[in-house]
Amino acid sequence: MSAARTATRPSKRARRAAAGQAPVGTRPANRRPGGPGGGRLGRVGWLARPSLRHRPAAFLAAALTVFLGTVVIGPFATMIETALHSSGDDRLALLIMGGVVGGWGLVIVLFSLASTIGITVRQRTDEVVLLRTIGAAGAQVRSLVRGETLAMASVAAALGAVPAWFGARALLDALRSGEVVGDDVRFQGGALALLATVVATVLVARLAASVAVARASRAPVREAGAEQVREYRMPRWRLIAAATLLLYGLGFAVVTMTVTGHSADPYDAMMTAGNACVMVSIGLAVAAPGLLKRFAGRFRGRGAAAELALSNAARRSQLLSATLAPVIVLTGSSIGTLMLVDIDVRSMAGAGGADDVTTLLNVVVVVMISLFATIMVVNAWAAAVAHRRAELRRLWLVGARPRTVRASVVVESLVTGLLGAGLGVAAAATTVVPFSWARGEGLVPDGGLWVAPAVAAVAIGVAVVSATAAARRVRFSGGPTSG
Amino acid sequence: MDTMAVQVRRLARVYGDHQLGVRALDGVDLDFPRGSFTAVMGPSGSGKSTLLSCVAGLDRPTEGEVLVDGENVTFWDEDARSRLRRERIGFVFQSFHLMPYLTAAQNVALPLRLAGRKADPRLVRTLLGHVGLAERAGHLPGELSGGQQQRVAIARAFVASPAVVLADEPTGALDSATAKEILRLLRAAVTDLRQTIVMVTHDPVAASYADRVVFLVDGRVAGHMAHPTADAVAGQLAHLDQLVAAGSAVAR
Ligand SMILES: Nc1ncnc2c1ncn2[C@@H]1O[C@H](COP(=O)(O)OP(=O)(O)OP(=O)(O)O)[C@@H](O)[C@H]1O
């Protein structure tokens, strides 16, 4: 809860600013060296409603992410709350389910949430630049964007809490019937856990919005407007975060081969190996904009559609990377975890069979992550194409056939799909290779190799289908005047 | 001093490297008296938009100073610049730049609301009436023609009674009849209301509505013309084009 308190602190100042009050301790007089101060500022909250209504697709994509994020995290948070009311082995099992499995879910959900909110905010750069041109202060623009996100996220997260509650009951039932926990474990209301989930989700959405709008609201206006087409450089925090996750993940792989692989308990190796692919996937997903730029910049397209697609993917890697990131996470963690289970079942067959609870946990992780990542791919394409609707129309106005324009979007999805699946397979290898080695199957597992191409193909398919569906919705008709 | 709405002194704006970069503006000295209508002309890339951006604090000059109402605004921070735009500068762009989801009346009132002031509905109605759109106050920009949208933008530019209205090719996207209406509106604001206008244009006819034309070439002032006529401006532009052609030939 203390995190919640720190995170709300800056908004008070923004609210004061938006309400036209000077921050405490400053005077609106002409004495400051920077100039005569910001002056009186009007409220901007009223802009939020027409603005949200103007962009229903992007708005719904963001709201859906928040909603599903709550649905996914909620049940696990509830398991922790239930654990606090039980004891012994049940308590431990519930804590592992809530804390470990839910923890991974949390990381992935929050990351997806941040990247979707990032697109929806960044697609409003034109609007931010226009507002600032006619005199809106940076604080007003920020408070507008934050306020909108806050309103959208609160409603979506609150709605998500309802299915999350049913999900929590279903999860506990599954755990009881799978005999992971005893039949006497009682479901505990979940109100506190769900509230915490809603608050966390809303705060992350709001934080992501602040980060995304920071540049456009602070830089000199002409630079802020030119930013969109300028070369994208990954900010340092992003590089550091990606490198940390990658190293951490690789560290788990190394530890599996050197330490836990020799341990007496065969499940020690799984504890370390299982984390590797998820960490490496997320690390690669964080680095997605830079990776995409490198990758797409290497190819020359044949034909108008491919040429458009590749140059767009290279130049606007930041926008498209939101569609790449979930593909990496989807393939990386599903292939890694599924093959892990497969190796486990095979190698434990002689020793009394694999541990059912562990298998169940792993399958829950895969199902949860895959479902969420799949929805994120669909969602990210909807948001990215909605962002570029005007630009795609312009291509049509200068003579491109609608088919060519739509095809270029589909080629983009093939590029990001292929790259994402490739990176995902590489991430999965950091789990599969060490674990297979630890269980005595050598560097390449003895079976189940078909999982990798199968999952990769499904991931690419999801990307292409969602891009095609999003591109279909772009309308090419009517006059050249566009807002 | 006080009769000048805007002054720029030795203004320079370099993009990229200080030595090798593009000198979009290169030592520009100009005065814009109150109640004057100045047209800024010059070849594409000569620095006209950059000049307006620097005056409005949308861009930071590399060297030199900008004075608005006699006050040096060059070193103001972003908050102070946004206040400058809110209170003392109006804008009209080539591509209208209205908020797509606000009605005409809301768009006109927006600068006042950003400043935390009551947007007097009578003022908004009067302004929309001036530009001939009293009937369209409740329409969204998407429901208005290009010329009508531009008239909304003009009403918005004048709503806060700014020290100067900056117009970057305000008629560039309009047919000549609609352009004439827009120019008449701007002219009337100067003559009747003593407003100050600086307008970038490529059109000699548009320039002839101004009191004076300033010619920019390669970021420098290449000449002035008082009481311009369309023919005289066209002649001067042709002459400038020859100069530019000769200049680049020499440079090669
Ligand atoms: N962000 C930028 N980075 C680098 N160079 C720039 C940038 N913005 C403008 N320039 C350069 O500065 C010069 C002046 O540009 P500016 O937009 O002021 O020209 P202009 O006179 O308005 O031209 P036009 O009539 O075509 O609108 C041009 O050479 C342009 O290439």
Ligand SMILES: [Mg+2]
């Ligand atoms: Mg220009």
